[in-house]
Amino acid sequence: xITDYSFWxxxxxxxxxxxMLLFLLSVGLSIIFGLMNFVNLAHGSLYALGAFTxxxxxxxxxxxxxxxxxxxxxxxxxxxxxxxxxxKRMRSASPLNQVLVTFGxxxxxxxxxxxxxxxxxxxxxxxxxxxxxxxxxGQLYPAYRLFIIFLGLIIMAALWLxxxxxxxxxxxxxxxxxxEMAACLGMNVNKVFFSVFCVGCxxxxxxxxxxxxIFSVYPGMGIELLVPTLIVVVxxxxxxxxxxxxGSMLVGMIQTFGQxxxxxxxxxxxxxxxxATLILRPQGLFPARG
Amino acid sequence: xxxxxxxxxxxxxxxxxxxxxYAVNAGYFGKEILAEILLFAILAMSLDFLAGFxxxxxxxxxxxxxxxxxxxxxxxVNYGWNAPSAMAAAIFFCGIAGWIVGAATARVRxxxxxxxxxxxxxxxxxxxxxxxxxxGDDGMSGIPRLDLSLVGIDLVDPTNFDIFLIVVAAFVFxxxxxxxxxxxxxxxxxxxxxxxxxxxxGLSLLLHKAAAFAIAGGIAGLAGTLAAQHAMxxxxxxxxxxxxxxxLIIVIxxxxxxxxxxxxGAAVVIILKHQISAYTEHWAFFIGVFLIIxxxxxxxxxxxxxxxxxxxxxxxxxxxxxxxxx
Numbered sequence: 001x002i003t004d005y006s007f008w009x010x011x012x013x014x015x016x017x018x019x020m021l022l023f024l025l026s027v028g029l030s031i032i033f034g035l036m037n038f039v040n041l042a043h044g045s046l047y048a049l050g051a052f053t054x055x056x057x058x059x060x061x062x063x064x065x066x067x068x069x070x071x072x073x074x075x076x077x078x079x080x081x082x083x084x085x086x087x088k089r090m091r092s093a094s095p096l097n098q099v100l101v102t103f104g105x106x107x108x109x110x111x112x113x114x115x116x117x118x119x120x121x122x123x124x125x126x127x128x129x130x131x132x133x134x135x136x137x138g139q140l141y142p143a144y145r146l147f148i149i150f151l152g153l154i155i156m157a158a159l160w161l162x163x164x165x166x167x168x169x170x171x172x173x174x175x176x177x178x179x180e181m182a183a184c185l186g187m188n189v190n191k192v193f194f195s196v197f198c199v200g201c202x203x204x205x206x207x208x209x210x211x212x213x214i215f216s217v218y219p220g221m222g223i224e225l226l227v228p229t230l231i232v233v234v235x236x237x238x239x240x241x242x243x244x245x246x247g248s249m250l251v252g253m254i255q256t257f258g259q260x261x262x263x264x265x266x267x268x269x270x271x272x273x274x275x276a277t278l279i280l281r282p283q284g285l286f287p288a289r290g
Numbered sequence: 291x292x293x294x295x296x297x298x299x300x301x302x303x304x305x306x307x308x309x310x311x312y313a314v315n316a317g318y319f320g321k322e323i324l325a326e327i328l329l330f331a332i333l334a335m336s337l338d339f340l341a342g343f344x345x346x347x348x349x350x351x352x353x354x355x356x357x358x359x360x361x362x363x364x365x366x367v368n369y370g371w372n373a374p375s376a377m378a379a380a381i382f383f384c385g386i387a388g389w390i391v392g393a394a395t396a397r398v399r400x401x402x403x404x405x406x407x408x409x410x411x412x413x414x415x416x417x418x419x420x421x422x423x424x425x426g427d428d429g430m431s432g433i434p435r436l437d438l439s440l441v442g443i444d445l446v447d448p449t450n451f452d453i454f455l456i457v458v459a460a461f462v463f464x465x466x467x468x469x470x471x472x473x474x475x476x477x478x479x480x481x482x483x484x485x486x487x488x489x490x491x492g493l494s495l496l497l498h499k500a501a502a503f504a505i506a507g508g509i510a511g512l513a514g515t516l517a518a519q520h521a522m523x524x525x526x527x528x529x530x531x532x533x534x535x536x537x538l539i540i541v542i543x544x545x546x547x548x549x550x551x552x553x554x555g556a557a558v559v560i561i562l563k564h565q566i567s568a569y570t571e572h573w574a575f576f577i578g579v580f581l582i583i584x585x586x587x588x589x590x591x592x593x594x595x596x597x598x599x600x601x602x603x604x605x606x607x608x609x610x611x612x613x614x615x616x
Contacts, residue, residue: 039401089586095401096347100542101585103535107578115572227412227531234405267420271413278406279394 006137011260017145019252020152024207025225026232027159027244028200034176034239034288036091036193041102042082044226045109046201050075050208051217052117055124064127067209075205076198083197091193106223113219122217148210155203156245163241172196176239176288228255231274237284246285297600298550301593305553306460313452321448327560328455329517332462334540334552336509339466341538342547343475344502345482349404349534350391350411354507356529357414358384358514363430363524373436377515381508388507392500408531415529429525433518445519455516459553462509466549469505478502539581545591554592 029043053074057067086105090098125131126144133140163169174182175192183189208222215221228251236247251270258266277284312324333355341347361380365371371379395406418424435445438454445451469475480488481498489495518524527533536559544555559577566573589595 086582086586093585095404096542097585099347099349099401099404100539101582103539104578104581104585107574107581111572111575111578115575223532227408230405231409234402264420267416268413271409271416274409275394275406275413278398278402278409282398282402 004137006139010136010139010141011256013141013145013149015253015256017148018256019248020149021207021211022228022232022248022252023152023244024155024203024210025229026248027241028203029229030233030236030244031172031176031196031239032200033233035172035196038087038091039095039098039102041099041226042105042109043204044222044229045106046075046079046204046222047208047225048113048219048222049078049109050205051212051221052113053205054209054212055122055217058124064124071209072202072205075208076202079201080198083194087197110219110223119219124212124217126213144213151210159241173288228270231270235274235277235284237287239288240286243284243286243288297597298548301550301596302463306456309456310453313449313456318448321452323560323564324452325448325455325520327557328452328459329513329520330537330540330556330560331553332459332513332516333510333537334544334556335462335466335549336506336513337537338541338546338549338552340502340506341541343470343482344478344499346499346503347404347538348407349531349538350407351510351537352531352533353411353414353529354384354388354510355514355517356418356526357387358511359518359524359528360418360424361511362515362518363433364424366434367430367432373434377436380515381511384511384514385504385508389500389504392503393496396496396499411529411531411534415526415531418529419526427526429523431523433522433524435519435522451520458516463549463553474501539577543581543584543591545593548591548593551591551593558592
């Protein structure tokens with residue numbers, strides 16, 4: 001098994017696929033964190049919301065692809081409402097209060113999911129279009145998983161283009177680097193904050209609806225993935241795209257290969273990595289701010 | 291009007307009296323709830339000492355609690371230790387664990403400190419959850435309670451166990467009050483208020499923070515050993531970060547930095563939880579909404595509310611005199 005070439009390829013693909021999901025989930029959180037100095041513990045709940053609304057859309061409209069496009073929009077809408085009602089007010093609050101309020105939100109979301117969708121595990125079928133596999137060393141590797149990797153790479157490239165090559169990207173980077181100075185130069189920082197927050201929510205929702213056919217859909221799914229997401233953000237460094245990419249690859253690969261090579265310590269490895277990062281390099285690997 | 295210090299003592303004595311009366315008169319279910327409140331009260335006092343006075347807001351406190359519970363469980367069930375020495379060993383181990391976390395995170399601040407403690411907590415959680423020798427996610431059962439039959443007390447009786455917990459909680463309160471008044475306690479508060487000045491005075495940031503974390507860890511471990519004895523069962527849920535969050539909520543709602551406030555907070559949150567659970571299974575929803583409103587309202591917890599009421603009472607009482615003076 002150890003010398004089996006296709007076995008390692010499959011593990012590598014699994015690692016990549018998990019990394020891409022983490023990337024989709026973390027990138028919004030990281031930019032929001034870096035840009036607004038706001039930590040949103042309810043970000044994982046938005047991922048779960050994406051999966052649940054995706055489930056409902058897929059059921060009502062009878063098509064996974066309708067859910068694929070509608071769920072992120074729905075999550076972004078909920079995010080926009082949350083921002084206007086709550087998060088706008090919390091931006092200048094102390095980290096402790098931010099943690100408390102978003103922790104409260106997490107509780108609220110958890111029970112809303114239970115109330116609306118019930119306290120059990122739901123599933124979405126893999127879309128017909130991608131319901132086949134590639135032969136790989138006597139096994140079939142599902143095309144849907146390759147689709148997730150592909151999607152992650154596309155979003156990564158698109159975000160890089162927007163952040164590095166457009167005016168809007170320059171404004172976001174300026175906001176992360178020095179919000180006050182950017183505001184002094186006539187930039188509407190609040191508007192940028194709001195749009196970034198909504199896009200971040202939409203990406204979390206996208207991650208949810210994309211993950212739904214692979215992982216099951218249940219109320220606690222967001223909380224389960226929240227901690228790895230926070231780890232990605234902190235390891236990578238706040239507010240930088242490069243940091244999120246590096247962080248999600250590291251965490252995704254360590255988790256996947258650790259599970260294969262050393263199952264007893266695999267999950268602990270990620271936390272140890274986080275603790276080491278916080279102590280030795282608190283600013284993260286690629287912080288946006290010098 | 292009563293002075294703040296007196297108010298705190300008065301409140302503590304009042305709570306002890308209420309708890310004792312309740313422990314004797316309540317039904318079986320009520321006694322179980324009281325035990326739960328007392329366990330959370332001890333844990334919350336420990337976190338308040340750390341967060342409210344030392345400025346170290348930990349989101350991994352449940353991990354120390356759970357570590358204490360598991361350490362006690364393993365020593366008594368697997369190694370046949372007697373309860374007192376297992377308790378002492380568990381408390382000592384949690385103290386050391388706390389010292390290490392405190393020393394490692396001494397220079398980490400704000401949200402990063404919260405994340406770092408969360409990481410350490412999750413590390414312990416995952417270790418326990420995946421360790422088959424510790425029963426994995428099934429946990430461990432058959433954990434014995436302390437045997438006080440030598441002095442004629444049977445701790446298997448729920449009333450006796452409740453009173454035992456009341457005594458321990460009172461001792462923890464007195465110990466922490468004494469500690470906060472000592473030179474060490476004042477230095478700790480000083481480090482929180484003005485770190486630069488304390489360091490300019492030549493005090494070691496690392497040693498003081500680590501020592502405070504060790505003490506808080508030991509008390510959290512003590513609460514854990516008591517929880518294991520109460521339920522006679524331990525599970526990885528004891529170390530879950532959601533539990534850390536709940537304890538933090540209790541401390542904040544009760545009043546950060548007041549020591550007695552978190553005890554009040556534990557009573558209110560646990561009673562609320564059971565009251566709401568009687569009507570709906572969605573109690574987390576209401577706790578969440580309650581928490582958001584409490585933070586948005588900008589209050590400083592229940593204890594602060596009492597202090598303000600007390601001040602208002604004083605103003606009313608002194609008003610006639612002011613008129614005479616004028």
